[in-house]
Amino acid sequence: MSDAARGDVLEDQIDQWRGFVSRRRAISPADVEEMEDHLRERIADLGANGLDAEEAFLVAVKRMGNLDEVSREFAREHSHRLWKQLVLVPEAEDGAGGLSRWRELGVVLACALGAGLAVKLLFTSVDGEIAQIRNVAFVVLPFLAGWFAWKRRVTWRTCAAVAAVAAVPALAVNLYPFEATPGPFPSPGMTAVLAFTHAPVLLWLLVGVLHTGGHWRSHERRMDFVRFMGELVIYLALIMLGSVVLVGLTFAVLALVDVDLEPFFEDWLLPFGLPGALLVAAWLVEAKKSVVENIAPVLTRVFTPLALLMLAADLVALLVDGPLTTVDRDLLILMDAILVLVLFLLLYSISARDPMARAGVFDWLQLALVGAALAVDAVALTAMLTRIAEFGFTANKTAALGLNLVLLVHLVWSAWLMVGFVRGTRPFAAIERWQTAYLPVYAVWAGLVVLVFPPLFGFA
Structure with missing residues (x-):
């Protein structure tokens, strides 16, 4: 060299x-x-x-x-x-820095207000609860994306490209001729439900492109986005829990004097409060990331062993639930949700780890967690293939099968790299890079479910 x-x-x-x-x-x-x-x-x-x-x-x-x-x-x-x-807007060393922080807070609050107005307009101008729910992500996340674009000084070309890609699933979920289930109370068909639930995933990953400042090929920027997601969940949970307590106490006090807050709650507090909480939580993560990072290692060390025990219990439940063809469909769906949760925990643990530290007991524990997740995924995958072989393909079964295969590849290679790390034959950086390199696969899969599955299965 x-x-x-x-x-x-x-x-x-x-x-x-x-x-x-x-x-x-x-x-x-x-x-x-x-x-x-x-x-x-x-x-x-x-x-x-x-x-x-x-x-x-x-x-x-x-x-x-x-x-x-x-x-x-x-x-x-x-x-x-x-x-x-920990101060809301910390004192800057010079006036310009302080002004910049106040300006950033002002932009965030303006975006939060805009998101609230967009949700309010959606609920007042669009008829049908289903139509309203399926479009919430499309009217809220653009404001978060806009704030990231402003903060990161993303080029107009990148913003236009992201907006153009985001418009495709938005048009699909609103213009596809989805069929409703027959009966006295019609509900959306399975392809519609799959499209509604996967579109926000695709949209969120597009927001991640703007979070990286348009440098979505950068491993470090994508890992920052993973870290941002984990910390956002922490802040959002704290804000929501505090809001529930505050609103509950307010309702209780005013109910004693015969003041009904329910109309105000439904018409104004929910439309403005929920998107506002998302924007404020995102701003707090960006402003206080160095403080929250101290919580991350603690949370991962607490929840990793608990998740391992949960996966062990899930594996036992799958194995003793009789023949794999009789495994309840809702149980398989729940297993997928648990595997996704474990994957998020793994990503957050990796993003919070000191990359220079040697392998220790916690790394072996994480390897055991990935191994347990692989065992659950393998059993669930076998059950799905058995059910498909007996009853045929449906949109729901195919989506679940595809998600399990995507998770299987992610977990298998993660386990292989982790084995090499704990044995001292691979650097920890290889594990990090695999996590961020695999993120676009989830975007591709979500796009397939939103755009390809409905016409493939007749919009039923």
Whole structure:
């Protein structure tokens, strides 16, 4: 390898190290620059002693200490800085920075108001509850996408391309001639339900393109989006739980004086509150990501063993439920939901892990979790194939079968890479890159279900 190539590899390694350190709590950009200077000095000293660039980098990082320990040390020395991070709009070092933060908050609130007005207009101008529900994602997520486009300064060409792709499923779910189930209370057919439920998945991944600033091919940017999704769930859950308590207490108090808030709740609070909570939660994730990251490792360590126990119980339930042809269809659907939940937990765990740390007990636990998920997926897949062989293909069975195959490939290769990591034959970066490289597969599958399944199965 030439000296120039070695230099490029070293710079890539330092970029990854800097990106990870930048996400640590209480470490400011100035601190990161100072630490990087120290790292480069150590690499230069080691290089002068005869080590090549890669060896010098690994030794220098090791001598600088564990990044979690470095983060804790900075937090102890700069506790006032951590407190400032928790303030709604932190005080900036200069007026321009403070103005920028207030402007960003103003843009977020404007987008939240716009999303609320769009939902209100949807519910007042579109007849039919089904038509309203299937279009909620198409009127809310564009405002979140617009905020990301503004914040990341995404080019107009990228925004136009994303909007054009998003328009395709929007037109499909509204213009396809879906058939309703016969009976006194007609309901949407299975292809309609599949299209309605998979369209938001495709739309959300398109929002991820704007979250990456249009650099959707970048592994680091896609991993940031994975991290964003996990942290968004945390913030959104906290906001929703707090809102439920607040609204419940308000209803209870006003009910004592014969004030009925239900019309206001249905006509105004829900249309504006739900999309507003999504936009505000997204802004909080972007503004306070270094603080939330401290919660992520704790959550993953708590829920990983619990998820492993849940999968073991699910596997037993599938195996003792009689012949695979008699396994309840709702149980198989529930198994798919659980596998998706486990996949999210795996992605979030990987995104929150120190990539420089050695394999430990928790990594073996995650490997066991993936192995249990594979066992459940294999049994569920066998049950689906058995049912299809006996009763034939339907839209619902084909969608479930396809999702299981997509999950199977994801989990199998994840397990293979994790085995290599815990045995010390593969770097952790290989596991990270596989997770982000596989994300477009889910977008493709969601697009197939939305666009191809309805005409393929006669819109029934």
